[in-house]
Amino acid sequence: MSVTLDRPPVNNAPPPAPKPAPNPTVTPRRRMRIGRVVVSGPLLLLVGFLVLVPVGFVVLAAFSTSVPRPGNIDFALTLENFRTLADPSVMKATGNSLLIASLATLLALIIGGFLAFITARSNVPFRAFIYAIGLMPLFLPSYVGALAWAILGSPSAGLLNVALRDLGLDAVVDVYSFGGVVTVMAIFYAPYAFLMIHSAMSMMNPDLEDAAGVHGGSMAQTLKNVTFPLALPAILGSGLLIFILVLENFPVAQVLATPAGIDTLPTYIYRVMMATPARGNDAATVAIVLVGFVLLLTSLQRRYLAKRSYTTVTGKGMKARRVDLGRAKWPAVVFAGGYFLIAVVLPLLALLLTAGRVSPYMSSFRDLAAPGALDFSVFGEILSSAAFFGVAGNSIFVSVLAAALGTALAFAVAYVINRTRARGRALLEGISMVPLAVPHIVLGIGLLWTWLIMPIPLYGTIWVLVVAFLVVQMPQGLRSVSASIQATHRDLEDSAVMLGARRAKAITFVTLPLMKVTLASSFLLLLMLSMRELTVPLFLYTTDTKILSIEIFDLFENGGAAQEAAAMSVVYCVIMFIVSYLPQRFGNQKH
Amino acid sequence: MEVHIEDLRLAYNGVPAIRDLSLTIGDGESIVLLGQSGCGKTSTMRCVAGLEEPTGGSIRIGERTVFDAVANVNVPSHKRNVGMVFQSYAVWPHKTVLENVIFPLRMKKVGRRQARADGLKTLELVGLGHLADRGASLLSGGQMQRGALARSMAMKPSVLMLDEPLSNLDARLRDDLRVELRRIQVEQGLTSLYVTHDQQEALALADRIAIMRDGIIAQLGTPQQIYSTPASAAIASFLGVTNVFPVTSTHSANRVTLIEHPLELAVDEPIEYPESSACIRPDDIDVRPRETRIGERNRFAGEVTVAVFQGASIRYQVKLTNGPVIDAICPQNAHGVLAVGSSVDVSIDPSSIMVLPNEVPEVRVSERVAA
Numbered sequence: 001m002s003v004t005l006d007r008p009p010v011n012n013a014p015p016p017a018p019k020p021a022p023n024p025t026v027t028p029r030r031r032m033r034i035g036r037v038v039v040s041g042p043l044l045l046l047v048g049f050l051v052l053v054p055v056g057f058v059v060l061a062a063f064s065t066s067v068p069r070p071g072n073i074d075f076a077l078t079l080e081n082f083r084t085l086a087d088p089s090v091m092k093a094t095g096n097s098l099l100i101a102s103l104a105t106l107l108a109l110i111i112g113g114f115l116a117f118i119t120a121r122s123n124v125p126f127r128a129f130i131y132a133i134g135l136m137p138l139f140l141p142s143y144v145g146a147l148a149w150a151i152l153g154s155p156s157a158g159l160l161n162v163a164l165r166d167l168g169l170d171a172v173v174d175v176y177s178f179g180g181v182v183t184v185m186a187i188f189y190a191p192y193a194f195l196m197i198h199s200a201m202s203m204m205n206p207d208l209e210d211a212a213g214v215h216g217g218s219m220a221q222t223l224k225n226v227t228f229p230l231a232l233p234a235i236l237g238s239g240l241l242i243f244i245l246v247l248e249n250f251p252v253a254q255v256l257a258t259p260a261g262i263d264t265l266p267t268y269i270y271r272v273m274m275a276t277p278a279r280g281n282d283a284a285t286v287a288i289v290l291v292g293f294v295l296l297l298t299s300l301q302r303r304y305l306a307k308r309s310y311t312t313v314t315g316k317g318m319k320a321r322r323v324d325l326g327r328a329k330w331p332a333v334v335f336a337g338g339y340f341l342i343a344v345v346l347p348l349l350a351l352l353l354t355a356g357r358v359s360p361y362m363s364s365f366r367d368l369a370a371p372g373a374l375d376f377s378v379f380g381e382i383l384s385s386a387a388f389f390g391v392a393g394n395s396i397f398v399s400v401l402a403a404a405l406g407t408a409l410a411f412a413v414a415y416v417i418n419r420t421r422a423r424g425r426a427l428l429e430g431i432s433m434v435p436l437a438v439p440h441i442v443l444g445i446g447l448l449w450t451w452l453i454m455p456i457p458l459y460g461t462i463w464v465l466v467v468a469f470l471v472v473q474m475p476q477g478l479r480s481v482s483a484s485i486q487a488t489h490r491d492l493e494d495s496a497v498m499l500g501a502r503r504a505k506a507i508t509f510v511t512l513p514l515m516k517v518t519l520a521s522s523f524l525l526l527l528m529l530s531m532r533e534l535t536v537p538l539f540l541y542t543t544d545t546k547i548l549s550i551e552i553f554d555l556f557e558n559g560g561a562a563q564e565a566a567a568m569s570v571v572y573c574v575i576m577f578i579v580s581y582l583p584q585r586f587g588n589q590k591h
Numbered sequence: 592m593e594v595h596i597e598d599l600r601l602a603y604n605g606v607p608a609i610r611d612l613s614l615t616i617g618d619g620e621s622i623v624l625l626g627q628s629g630c631g632k633t634s635t636m637r638c639v640a641g642l643e644e645p646t647g648g649s650i651r652i653g654e655r656t657v658f659d660a661v662a663n664v665n666v667p668s669h670k671r672n673v674g675m676v677f678q679s680y681a682v683w684p685h686k687t688v689l690e691n692v693i694f695p696l697r698m699k700k701v702g703r704r705q706a707r708a709d710g711l712k713t714l715e716l717v718g719l720g721h722l723a724d725r726g727a728s729l730l731s732g733g734q735m736q737r738g739a740l741a742r743s744m745a746m747k748p749s750v751l752m753l754d755e756p757l758s759n760l761d762a763r764l765r766d767d768l769r770v771e772l773r774r775i776q777v778e779q780g781l782t783s784l785y786v787t788h789d790q791q792e793a794l795a796l797a798d799r800i801a802i803m804r805d806g807i808i809a810q811l812g813t814p815q816q817i818y819s820t821p822a823s824a825a826i827a828s829f830l831g832v833t834n835v836f837p838v839t840s841t842h843s844a845n846r847v848t849l850i851e852h853p854l855e856l857a858v859d860e861p862i863e864y865p866e867s868s869a870c871i872r873p874d875d876i877d878v879r880p881r882e883t884r885i886g887e888r889n890r891f892a893g894e895v896t897v898a899v900f901q902g903a904s905i906r907y908q909v910k911l912t913n914g915p916v917i918d919a920i921c922p923q924n925a926h927g928v929l930a931v932g933s934s935v936d937v938s939i940d941p942s943s944i945m946v947l948p949n950e951v952p953e954v955r956v957s958e959r960v961a962a
Contacts, residue, residue: 207681210642211739213668214675215746216698221669225694229685 040422050471051434054446062288067280068449081285093263100181101246107186108242112193118332120201122323130336134194137343139580141532142188143251144569147556148347149175149184150255151354159350166365176260185246187343193238200234206321240301244294248439250535265290266441287442295437354566378567395548399530402469407523410477418485436475440535448539462545465537469530477526484518528579548572592653592749592782593618600647601634608634610806619780625793626803632786636752640675641668652749674743674751680735684728688738691727695746713745733764751783769795790830802826809951823951824868833918834871854914857888857941864948875943876919878907879926881934889939895929909937
């Protein structure tokens with residue numbers, strides 16, 4: 001006691017490492033105390049720097065008179081910026097965003113929930129194929145889907161409208177509209193609802209439903225009283241998730257809503273940022289509103305998911321009972337087929353057709369019959385052009401690096417959070433999850449300001465994209481690696497330590513090999529997310545550091561090069577499919 | 592109500608799980624299906640409940656045929672009025688205890704108020720009245736089990752089925768609930784079919800026990816009959832007879848010889864079937880310190896290899912000289928606990944040796960079931 005009173009405890013600085021004390025009871029204790037800061041400290045600094053600085057700049061810009069720029073970080077605080085919120089166009093954008101998100105969520109839940117129910121719990125024919133249909137749109141980045149639908153459903157030259165005219169019908173499909181945005185969003189987010197509801201429905205303990213059957217409940221009453229109430233948490237949980245995703249989605253809204261003069265919060269922020277002169281402070285203020293909505297919803301979702309324990313999911317692998325659809329079988333198949341058509345088949349066909357069409361204008365499908373009207377040599381041109389390889393190379397370089405670094409960082413953070421008693425673990429986890437609550441459009445602005453200001457000359461190089469992706473995907477990486485660390489029993493590692501290995505050795509020889517497969521699938525998940533990311537790099541790319549998603553977006557936005565853009569989208573979809581298919585394969589090997 | 596099961600057959604992907612099973616449960620009778628896992632006992636129960644569609648045979652509950660493969664009758668589960676307590680309890684976690692219990696009443700279109708009153712009465716019966724409005728997911732294991740029982744009893748089932756309802760509870764609670772289940776069953780005169788792999792449970796709860804092996808009923812009888820005269824060595828072994836030694840006959844009808852050891856046993860009953868075993872309960876074996884007196888019938892020299900003090904009794908494993916290791920349970924007596932390694936005499940009364948066929952010959956099965 002008296003010793004500690006004489007000398008104030010040195011907490012943060014590790015004492016000069018003496019020779020290991022001969023007394024074995026001293027060494028481990030001291031090492032543990034040091035370890036409590038040594039492991040978490042640097043990680044906290046790194047993650048805190050990567051995440052909090054960009055977010056901090058956005059917050060600062062919302063409350064100050066000018067935007068942060070090199071050599072001038074302005075701390076002249078003001079609330080003046082918040083006047084912009086009273087601007088009718090901001091109010092309108094807010095209203096539009098909320099309405100689009102609500103309707104799209106509802107529609108996505110109906111589509112996803114119905115497909116989940118028929119594949120998990122009914123005797124619908126082609127079950128395996130319908131299951132695949134439910135997932136497939138995940139492989140298509142939402143803005144590629146939006147671009148394809150722009151080709152299909154533009155009121156004058158849209159392929160669907162050409163077809164309708166050919167058939168002599170008077171109807172016009174207009175995807176540049178409220179309904180168009182809602183539908184396309186719903187189509188591409190329905191797989192989230194499908195996945196969550198499907199797993200809730202197929203993992204439900206069938207005894208619970210059998211019990212209703214035995215105690216006098218008919219099939220319909222069982223569904224109403226037992227099955228759906230038990231799936232409700234998954235339905236609401238996925239609903240909230242989709243609502244958030246739609247609310248912060250920028251590309252789809254930019255492609256389909258902006259031409260129709262409909263603003264959403266993300267497109268409004270983008271427009272204000274890109275205006276000359278850029279109104280960074282206004283953008284930051286509106287961004288704060290968007291973050292506020294997302295935070296509110298995320299906390300709601302958390303609260304809901306926390307209560308989820310009552311679903312009594314058992315891993316017993318018992319076969320769930322299947323509802324006999326009877327005559328409703330075929331309408332169900334038609335519904336699934338229809339979804340497949342509008343979510344996957346039509347968009348891909350539209351892209352292929354556009355890539356192969358020689359003349360950009362087509363008044364009737366009969367034109368295609370003319371000799372030389374179709375020519376797919378554009379694929380050859382693209383695949384042999386240096387420009388494409390530059391852009392694709394950039395994409396792959398950035399994505400592979402961001403995914404690898406992201407997985408490594410996620411492992412370090414997840415290990416500290418789950419396996420050590422280091423100080424600041426909760427803080428570390430909290431900060432790592434922050435990007436989840438910040439819409440990409442906002443994160444993009446924050447990252448732009450950060451790396452313009454930082455004395456490290458990263459802006460303008462490809463490395464700034466790597467760092468940006470690392471930040472954006474931190475939550476997804478951490479979640480997936482954390483889950484697999486939790487699934488790896490810590491006794492396995494501890495027993496290696498008991499048998500004489502140092503901790504680092506035990507991690508290298510026991511824990512990491514055990515997690516090999518799951519780490520690989522985390523890596524592929526991050527790779528896929530990086531490959532499809534568009535919003536964040538939109539603020540950070542320069543002509544030398546263009547990546548695929550940006551290039552496609554640019555080509556379409558600026559018009560003119562629709563053929564190349566479509567061809568590139570097709571190639572891009574193929575790459576995406578391969579990248580997303582691999583984790584599936586890896587995931588399946590576990591079982 | 593009476594339940595008739597006739598020639599019941601069930602196969603999963605061509606693999607038979609139940610093979611021509613016939614059984615009659617009398618009105619108010621409690622029958623326990625006892626057997627190892629995979630013997631088809633739960634499948635039989637699920638067939639009666641209508642959760643499984645048999646591949647052949649017929650099932651009658653009271654006067655109503657609920658399943659008949661030939662006549663193509665298959666009444667759906669919810670119209671059979673059969674109660675069932677699941678092994679996992681299957682108490683709905685999103686409803687309160689009372690809501691769980693009144694579910695079958697509401698399904699029968701009983702009015703809300705009446706259902707509530709009846710439900711509360713049933714909950715009182717199982718001792719859960721004070722928890723009626725609690726969320727079912729907050730109950731402990733024992734309470735869930737009672738809740739599941741109340742839910743099934745509330746529907747006044749024609750037959751109540753229980754699928755290993757006590758297997759997820761700890762030992763002490765299991766003993767208490769076993770007695771209580773029997774009390775409720777007898778008081779309410781419930782016709783019941785109970786599935787378990789625990790012989791103690793079977794002995795305590797059954798009016799008759801049906802021992803199942805490989806999808807057929809190997810033996811059917813009262814608990815006393817089953818306990819005192821198991822039909823085969825396999826059944827005896829399943830019922831806790833730990834000393835089972837394959838034997839062949841000798842020159843004398845009153846003596847058999849162990850196949851695996853050069854040892855002869857004096858027995859009261861001769862060998863009836865070519866493949867038989869001598870079965871001896873551990874409690875019927877006497878172990879005492881070595882005495883000089885030798886030559887008595889079935890008295891063997893041996894050495895204690897394991898001694899386990901169990902309170903009221905002591906359990907020994909004794910290696911017989913030139914013979915097998917034998918399992919014995921001796922009451923506490925003047926000898927105290929004999930030390931490991933001490934030389935002992937083991938004696939077995941010839942009348943306590945059961946010479947049984949290794950497996951029940953199929954012919955005898957049908958006779959017994961018919962009888």
